[in-house]
Amino acid sequence: MTLKREIYKALEDVVGPENISEAPLILGSYAQRTRPRFEAVTLPQNTGEVQAIVRLCNRFKVQFKASSSGWGAYGDAGGPGVVKLDLRRMNRILEINEKNMYAVVEPYVIYAQLQAELMKRGLNCNITGAGSNCSALPLAAHQGIGHLSVSGSYGERNQLALEWVTPDGEIVRLGSLGSLGQWWCGDGPGPSLRGIIRGNVMPLGGLGVYTKAAQKVYHWPGPSTFAIEGVSPHYNPSQIPPGFMIRYVSFPSSDKLSQAAHKVGASEIGFILMGFNPAMMASNMATNNNEDRAYFKQFTDLVQGPGFLIIMAGNSPSDTEYKKKVLQQIMDEYSGKSLEPVEDPKNAGGFMWRFIRVTSSIREVARASGIFAGQVGGTDVFYLMHQYILRSSPLKERLINEGRLLADGTDPFVQLVEHGHAGHGELLIRFNKQDPEAMKAPAEVGMFANKTAIEGHFGVPGHVWGDAAHDQYGPHTSNYHLWLRKIKKTYDPNAASEATNYITVND
Numbered sequence: 001m002t003l004k005r006e007i008y009k010a011l012e013d014v015v016g017p018e019n020i021s022e023a024p025l026i027l028g029s030y031a032q033r034t035r036p037r038f039e040a041v042t043l044p045q046n047t048g049e050v051q052a053i054v055r056l057c058n059r060f061k062v063q064f065k066a067s068s069s070g071w072g073a074y075g076d077a078g079g080p081g082v083v084k085l086d087l088r089r090m091n092r093i094l095e096i097n098e099k100n101m102y103a104v105v106e107p108y109v110i111y112a113q114l115q116a117e118l119m120k121r122g123l124n125c126n127i128t129g130a131g132s133n134c135s136a137l138p139l140a141a142h143q144g145i146g147h148l149s150v151s152g153s154y155g156e157r158n159q160l161a162l163e164w165v166t167p168d169g170e171i172v173r174l175g176s177l178g179s180l181g182q183w184w185c186g187d188g189p190g191p192s193l194r195g196i197i198r199g200n201v202m203p204l205g206g207l208g209v210y211t212k213a214a215q216k217v218y219h220w221p222g223p224s225t226f227a228i229e230g231v232s233p234h235y236n237p238s239q240i241p242p243g244f245m246i247r248y249v250s251f252p253s254s255d256k257l258s259q260a261a262h263k264v265g266a267s268e269i270g271f272i273l274m275g276f277n278p279a280m281m282a283s284n285m286a287t288n289n290n291e292d293r294a295y296f297k298q299f300t301d302l303v304q305g306p307g308f309l310i311i312m313a314g315n316s317p318s319d320t321e322y323k324k325k326v327l328q329q330i331m332d333e334y335s336g337k338s339l340e341p342v343e344d345p346k347n348a349g350g351f352m353w354r355f356i357r358v359t360s361s362i363r364e365v366a367r368a369s370g371i372f373a374g375q376v377g378g379t380d381v382f383y384l385m386h387q388y389i390l391r392s393s394p395l396k397e398r399l400i401n402e403g404r405l406l407a408d409g410t411d412p413f414v415q416l417v418e419h420g421h422a423g424h425g426e427l428l429i430r431f432n433k434q435d436p437e438a439m440k441a442p443a444e445v446g447m448f449a450n451k452t453a454i455e456g457h458f459g460v461p462g463h464v465w466g467d468a469a470h471d472q473y474g475p476h477t478s479n480y481h482l483w484l485r486k487i488k489k490t491y492d493p494n495a496a497s498e499a500t501n502y503i504t505v506n507d
């Protein structure tokens with residue numbers, strides 16, 4: 001289906017002929033595998049142009065979908081007759097407010113940029129675990145959980161004031177922006193729309209376009225720039241910043257891991273805490289597949305069971321000493337063992353830089369020796385998430401024993417959010433994409449994990465998006481899916497915001 005000339009011309013009048021295309025080559029570059037292609041791609045440069053495009057889509061009864069840096073798997077057309085808003089021309093950091101500790105960005109600012117600017121000012125931000133190549137808009141990230149979430153929280157909580165072009169083309173300014181023209185608060189005065197614009201995950205393109213957003217930022221005790229040497233992935237800070245320390249600590253059992261993580265949270269010593277397994281640690285530093293396999297074997301042989309990666313950042317010499325002592329005490333109490341190659345000064349600086357700048361996610365997830373998928377997972381109370389993953393794990397183990405999944409060293413993947421105020425868990429699976437039998441395994445694991453989540457009352461996991469998943473979980477969760485559809489219908493009466501990955505309304 002090609003857009004009617006009248007529609008194309010109207011869109012062209014908004015963005016100019018050089019900022020719209022329907023060339024197959026261009027549309028192909030936005031397509032995901034066998035999914036439908038967009039009818040046209042537009043490059044709006046400001047909120048006014050976004051609003052004009054959204055209004056035209058409503059008028060001509062075509063759909064639209066926005067994307068920021070386009071890293072995620074959810075920005076696809078979803079169906080025929082959809083116009084893309086690629087927001088790459090909206091790429092400015094609008095404000096960094098040092099005193100009140102927030103930053104305001106447009107959608108195409110990436111986290112690597114924002115974090116570098118913040119560090120110059122003694123500040124830092126949470127970054128989606130997908131990598132610092134992603135949009136610095138908390139509302140572009142799926143959950144916005146990442147390496148820094150133990151000290152820097154996550155998308156839902158960091159979101160402050162917001163400028164939103166609603167699906168029918170209104171501009172809504174949420175929080176203090178709407179009442180005072182300031183960015184520091186995402187909610188009042190007055191009723192908050194936080195629960196409308198996102199829940200556990202964001203609406204994945206299905207509820208209009210976010211054009212500017214403020215987020216909370218955090219204290220950074222490190223240097224204003226990372227002076228680095230070397231070649232990727234072995235960029236190394238020329239020295240490990242004073243007061244910083246990195247360890248990978250493995251435990252004899254997942255129970256001990258969980259208790260130790262709790263203690264790390266209670267004592268607030270973690271700057272980064274991630275439940276990486278040996279396969280992910282290996283791929284973080286490997287430069288080729290053979291190295292990857294060799295490190296994987298070395299790390300798997302050295303760990304005693306599941307573990308976590310921890311980076312600590314001292315604010316003063318006595319704070320550094322305190323944190324070191326607390327970690328040692330936790331390791332002694334729960335029989336934790338340090339993985340020596342990680343603390344080895346030859347490797348420690350590189351690991352630290354890659355985790356703090358969040359540069360190696362793609363290698364941790366996708367590599368020739370097996371794709372990783374966070375097949376299921378959620379964010380809730382840490383203990384609950386830990387139990388959920390453990391209850392879902394036996395199937396994974398069986399599939400590994402049957403040779404349909406690849407071993408990855410350990411389970412589960414757990415992390416703390418806000419020093420244990422919340423927690424995140426994932427059942428990571430690793431499989432060979434060339435093997436047709438292996439390709440059936442993710443669906444099998446997913447079905448089992450859904451059953452476990454529903455029967456065990458483990459909440460609504462992060463992989464729940466789209467009609468089928470909401471319809472499966474809603475009836476067990478206060479019928480939230482009915483409310484979500486009411487929200488969708490109220491804010492998007494013409495169903496203009498393409499919502500395959502959110503929720504759709506059938507009258």
Ligand SMILES: Cc1cc2nc3c(=O)[nH]c(=O)nc-3n(C[C@H](O)[C@H](O)[C@H](O)COP(=O)(O)OP(=O)(O)OC[C@H]3O[C@@H](n4cnc5c(N)ncnc54)[C@H](O)[C@@H]3O)c2cc1C
Nearest residue numbers: 068069070071072129130135141142143144145204205210
């Ligand atoms: C390898 C990998 C690892 C990942 N790991 C994590 C992880 O650890 N934690 C986590 O939370 N997520 C993770 N994800 C998911 C991740 O959050 C998103 O993929 C990522 O944040 C997308 O960023 P982006 O800026 O490229 O957004 P895009 O890909 O551009 O968009 C993502 C979604 O948001 C919508 N969207 C984007 N911008 C706007 C906007 N301005 N207005 C309205 N809708 C918009 C899009 O339509 C799309 O549905 C991972 C993904 C990958 C591929």
